[in-house]
Amino acid sequence: MLDLTFGGRLRLPLIQAPMFLVSTPALALACCSRGVMGSFPAHATRSRDVFADWLAQMMEGVAALENPAPWAVNIVVHPTNARMEGDLELSIHRKVPVILTSKGAPESIFGRIHEYGGVAFHDVASARHAEKAAAAGADALIAVTDGAGGHCGTINPFALLNEIRQVTDKPIILSGAMSTGRDILAAQTMGAAAAYMGTRFIATTEGGADDKYRQLLIDSTARDVFFSSALDGAPANWIKQSLIDCGVDLNELATTIPGEIMASGKVRERYSKVKSCGQGVGMVSAVESAVAVCDRLRAEYDDARAAMRAVVDGTSRN
Ligand SMILES: Cc1cc2nc3c(=O)[nH]c(=O)nc-3n(C[C@H](O)[C@H](O)[C@H](O)COP(=O)(O)O)c2cc1C
Known part of the structure; x- marks a missing residue:
């Protein structure tokens, strides 16, 4: 079974989710520097050359960091994505540590990612999707639930996690409306191996959102x-x-x-x-650096663990 801490390099069980026109190498690197997996979508780049440049920025950036978390690229692996084959080829060539695949789950793609030592996490919105992706060889399943930003799921997180658990024992990464360190611990309590957060990172100085979009987040x-x-x-x-x-x-x-x-x-x-965000937006109250966001999430997560320990021991009712 996959070690989702990546040998301890993922120091917080959290993935900064890929977001079209928001996630950038700067955002991903800021997260990686704080032990959080950073990512961006390949299709957010205007051309293959720009994608190659972003990959080069990531490789140089992580090489300069001390103990960086692994990073990831999102590729839409559906035949309707005309860029899919070229983007995948380049990612394989560059040995991108983690590929976040969405839409369709062809076995051959997971095989090609595994061949170079890469890991594939696949987006799912139902137990049926999860079963198919697990059978095709995905290493972990990203359960995209109701309330998530961007293209979301329509199923409540408790219901979806419980249903996925009935069809596969692959690690599950929970996505949708989480914005605090306590939420990350809650995801683990529900049986997820890690949390996947997008909206929490939109109003960050390293991301690609413009000031108007950032303000919309603060006001919402x-x-x-x-x-x-x-x-x-x-x-x-x-x-x-x-x-x-x-x-x-x-x-x-x-x-x-x-x-x-x-x-x-x-x-x-x-x-x-038209702009998107998830239902967790109420916790965004200022434009901050992603480094500060990651550090706060870490502190909240540690506090939540201590509080939960007391609940488990019966010395606190939380
Ligand atoms: C503005 C925006 C753009 C997104 N673009 C993508 C994308 O290109 N590819 C993808 O797999 N998911 C995309 N997502 C979904 C996120 O990867 C993730 O599932 C979602 O943000 C998690 O929910 P949260 O925003 O409530 O934290 C996007 C989400 C947002 C908010």
């Missing part, structure tokens, strides 16, 4: 997050204010069947301006 709470499958056909969480700013009628969106609004072409051109 869970009630400002709008769930819809109608914007691009897949279930996702959007920031209400960013939809309104783009002229989207929320009532219309709420009653639109998936795909229809995109098909109209009305939203397609404005789509790039």
Whole structure:
């Protein structure tokens, strides 16, 4: 079974999740420097050359760090991703330590990642997805649940983890609406090996979000997050204010069947301006460096462990 601490190099059981146009090498490296796995999506780069440059930045960056956490690249391994083969080839060539695969779980891809000593974590939103990915050779499963930022799951985390546990004993990484060190411990208590956090890292100085987007995060709470499958056909969480700013009628969106609004072409051109976050956004109250965020998460996690020890011993009711 995979050692998800990577020989102790993952000093906090946490992965900074890949986020389109937000996760950058600078963000990933900041996290790696604090013992948290950093990542970015390959498809966030404009071209293969830019992707090659980002990989080079990561390799140089981690080489300069003392005891860095492992890092990861997200690749959409679905035939509809025209860049998939080239991005995978380059990642294999560069021996990217961890590949975060999403959409489709072809056996051959996991085999190619294992061949060079890489590790593959696959995104799943249901027990059926998890069973297929586990059978195809994924090393761990990222359980993407209701409330997650970006394209999310639709199942409650307790329900999804319990169902996945019935079909596989592969390590599970929990994704969705977590934002504190206590949440990381809670994920472990539920049986997950690690937590996967995106939204917590959007308003960081190292990330690619602009000031307006960062401010939207600071101003938002869970009630400002709008769930819809109608914007691009897949279930996702959007920031209400960013939809309104783009002229989207929320009532219309709420009653639109998936795909229809995109098909109209009305939203397609404005789509790039619509912003996403998860329901954990209420814990984001300032723009900070990712280093500070990781250090606070670590301190909160240690406090939560001490508090939980007292609960387990029966000396505190928490
Ligand atoms: C702005 C944004 C962009 C995202 N882009 C991607 C992506 O390109 N690939 C991917 O696998 N997941 C993507 N995600 C999902 C995250 O990897 C992760 O599952 C999610 O952020 C976890 O939930 P949280 O944001 O509530 O912490 C994105 C999430 C956000 C908020």
